[in-house]
Amino acid sequence: MMNSTNRPGMNEMVNELKARFNVEEVTFVQDHEAHVDLHRKDLHEALTYMKQNGFRQLSAVTCIDWPNEKIFQLIFNIYDWSKGNRFIFRVKIDREEAMFTTITNIYGGAKYYEREVHEFFGVVFEGNDSALKQLFLEQWDDLPPLRKDFDSRAYSDRKYVKREYKTSFGEKGGEPFERN
Amino acid sequence: MAKKANIKKDKVKKIVIDKSKSIIDAPSGMFSDKINEPFAHEMIVSKDRSENLTPKQRKRKWKSMANYFSANSLWMLMYCTGCCAIELPQAMTSRYDMERLGMGPMATPRQADILLITGYLSLKTLRRLIYTYEQMSEPKYVVGFGPCTLNGGIYHDSHAVINQLDQYVPIDLYIAGCMPKPEAVMNGFQDLIDLIEVGEATGWKDYHARYEWYKQNQKEALGEVMIHDEFHE
Numbered sequence: 001m002m003n004s005t006n007r008p009g010m011n012e013m014v015n016e017l018k019a020r021f022n023v024e025e026v027t028f029v030q031d032h033e034a035h036v037d038l039h040r041k042d043l044h045e046a047l048t049y050m051k052q053n054g055f056r057q058l059s060a061v062t063c064i065d066w067p068n069e070k071i072f073q074l075i076f077n078i079y080d081w082s083k084g085n086r087f088i089f090r091v092k093i094d095r096e097e098a099m100f101t102t103i104t105n106i107y108g109g110a111k112y113y114e115r116e117v118h119e120f121f122g123v124v125f126e127g128n129d130s131a132l133k134q135l136f137l138e139q140w141d142d143l144p145p146l147r148k149d150f151d152s153r154a155y156s157d158r159k160y161v162k163r164e165y166k167t168s169f170g171e172k173g174g175e176p177f178e179r180n
Numbered sequence: 181m182a183k184k185a186n187i188k189k190d191k192v193k194k195i196v197i198d199k200s201k202s203i204i205d206a207p208s209g210m211f212s213d214k215i216n217e218p219f220a221h222e223m224i225v226s227k228d229r230s231e232n233l234t235p236k237q238r239k240r241k242w243k244s245m246a247n248y249f250s251a252n253s254l255w256m257l258m259y260c261t262g263c264c265a266i267e268l269p270q271a272m273t274s275r276y277d278m279e280r281l282g283m284g285p286m287a288t289p290r291q292a293d294i295l296l297i298t299g300y301l302s303l304k305t306l307r308r309l310i311y312t313y314e315q316m317s318e319p320k321y322v323v324g325f326g327p328c329t330l331n332g333g334i335y336h337d338s339h340a341v342i343n344q345l346d347q348y349v350p351i352d353l354y355i356a357g358c359m360p361k362p363e364a365v366m367n368g369f370q371d372l373i374d375l376i377e378v379g380e381a382t383g384w385k386d387y388h389a390r391y392e393w394y395k396q397n398q399k400e401a402l403g404e405v406m407i408h409d410e411f412h413e
């Protein structure tokens with residue numbers, strides 16, 4: 001972790017962001033990559049500003065579940081091809097009422113990322129109705145599966161038939177194999 | 181030199197064809213030199229026996245011939261699911277050369293004989309796999325690759341993938357290895373060919389016989405087999 005970098009464009013951009021928006025924390029992970037924690041109200045303006053200043057590509061939108069803090073952290077990953085710099089914006093939203101305003105009118109490609117985040121975490125993106133449709137999990141009938149309180153093994157045991165073996169493997173707890 | 185010629189003469193003697201008989205009466209040497217195999221045994225028809233064939237025996241004979249020919253012309257559907265699929269290019273290309281076994285790739289399920297299920301299947305894939313399997317014309321054979329198709333493999337506790345494939349479609353043969361090396365794949369193909377030759381790869385008949393049971397299992401895991409997505413609506 002670094003506090004600053006010599007890479008052209010990085011420090012300037014961070015200073016601009018700090019001056020304009022409610023930036024909570026900035027960490028440089030690499031020379032050309034910074035994590036910026038923002039207040040969620042500022043995200044759309046910050047993204048618009050970044051897009052106007054070279055960051056034309058949205059590489060990913062994803063989410064992290066923090067069940068103890070009762071928050072979801074949304075991650076927006078953007079890239080500037082002219083300088084090779086990457087910024088990762090992180091905002092916190094309420095876990096119980098997981099809602100956020102869509103960014104599809106800034107980055108059109110977010111349409112499918114938001115759909116995925118909705119499917120795996122249950123976050124609703126206002127303004128992107130297509131995000132409510134199913135994507136990978138067809139006819140899903142349980143909690144969104146990437147939430148930390150979802151028990152994958154219990155679901156698998158309940159839903160899928162397991163093969164039964166007459167011999168039990170591993171009951172002896174790794175008895176040493178005898179060589180002759 | 182003289183010895184060699186003698187041996188050849190011996191062989192030729194055995195394969196004398198009586199042209200007055202129909203093709204099923206041809207001696208076994210015409211089709212296979214593996215005389216000890218049960219299939220080949222069926223094909224040996226002496227002059228006396230062929231005259232006393234009952235219709236049932238005649239039918240069986242035709243069937244064994246059909247098995248022989250379908251075992252030697254197999255079209256494999258190019259449809260891959262999990263990571264085991266990475267070993268297929270080697271099996272298909274010049275180093276291992278699947279075509280010397282009489283197998284070729286086919287792009288459409290309607291003209292394919294073999295469905296290779298190369299690894300884990302999510303529910304979404306399973307739906308499409310059932311569509312594909314039911315489209316294939318009979319006889320059709322299914323080969324499961326790796327532990328993922330057998331018991332879930334390393335994904336046995338995942339919410340996303342099924343554990344036991346033979347609950348949903350009939351499997352004729354499993355190939356071991358995670359992932360199976362090309363040698364194992366080729367070996368598996370040879371085993372499949374042998375199974376077809378002796379008429380023991382009967383998964384597709386089982387699918388008819390226990391259709392209700394298969395459908396029941398499919399419904400339990402999938403809810404509904406019908407696909408509802410942007411491309412099918």
Ligand code: SF4
Binds near residue numbers: 326333334360
């Ligand atoms: S058996 Fe192994 S290689 Fe094959 S799909 Fe499963 S995990 Fe991948």
